[in-house]
Amino acid sequence: MAPGEVYTGLERGVVDGYGWPAIGIFDLGWQERTKYRLEPGFYTLELGIQFSARRWDSLTPEQRDFLQKQVAWLEKMSLDASLRDAAADIKRQSEAGIQPIRLSDADSAAFLAKSQEAGWAMVLSASPRHGAKLRQMMAP
Template identity: 50%
Template sequence: MKLTFKKLALGTLLGLVAFSAQSAQVTLKAVSAFAKNSYFDQRFENFVKKFNEEGKGILQIQMLGGPESMPPFEVGNALRAGVIDLANTTGVFLANLLPEALALSFSTTPMATLRANGGDALLDNIMREKANIVWLGRVHDGLKFHIYTNKKPENFSFKDMKLRSVPVYRSFFQSLGALPLQVPPGEVYTALERGVVDGYGWPSVGIFDLGWQEKTKYRIEPGFYNVEDSLYMNQDKYKKLDETQRAFLTAQVRQLEELFVQDQKAVEREKTRLVEAGIEIISLPPDLAAKFIATANEAGWKAIDQASPKYAAQLRKAFGAQ
């Protein structure tokens, strides 16, 4: 009888140990704000594959989909509420909740410097406090935004041009005298086709992924700001991870920074492809180009000053406002 009890107890203990080991693995529900196989989704898809291969028994990511599963401007609220755990998105799409996140686009300060000067911790703490969101790190870095149009700006003026916009450069477009319109990426092609917009703001890469080159005739140089695509996480879920899981997550995100050099190579390839597709690159004269960049920087940081007076000065100092 004692032997039977001991066997039963041992079996129960082994079962509990096995259950404990099995339950230690946590799965994170994730979405991407960018269309599948597009430039800003590809690196995340590769990240998820590598993450799941190396994170067996620790952490896994379950992809729920892209914009077809959740509109980009709804991702922030879904993260905050815990509807999803992880998102590949941009602070541009979170600006209604966190205008401070736009500092990531206005700054050219490298990630290593932001960690050293406390900038990353500052912004992460703001996000946690205001929106229950953790900023894990960037997916891409060093890309610029550009203005693309289907009609040539006369005398290099954008006055009264209808430009598709998002919060990160809405104030800048207004400063140029343009009329910014918020149009979801999935509707831009039709908006160009029907004359709803005369052009749009978009990064140095990616228009071929969306077919917009068919309705685009010009790209304006210079580029402005620093295109930001990051990984964001629900804070409640993050807090539930143990030390091993958090360390694994951090290490995986840090490894993405080793890929930033690929972004610059992509910029050169894209520019060549644009010219081959018949899109004219219009370079502003040096004096106008300098004014263009200065206007962009002034408008961007002014928007943060107005939307976040509590943190604006700290963000300017850490992120190196130009």
């Protein structure tokens, strides 16, 4: 379901819930229809910086090194901001009456494993060849 349809889906009872990062439900007005938040959360916002291979290969080693340093800086800044903003949004959710449902350690591990499998299934569906290579490079 597209994010723009979630509120209406909740309002009409078409869906009972949604999966979304901790940040952003107030921007979309979903707090009006949200009673509970499942913990632990899964997935985070990711800021991607992409180059075509052709363009990347056309850069000098110095340019690539400079950009890689900038990417590392931006990734850290983005992670720090995301953690800070998530904590603030979770506090705001509590103030709005959204109650956490905390899973047991065993259920948390199983839930997080399923979320990872579901995420990778979408990547592999979109690109079986490149998705498998990406997973091999990223996943432990």
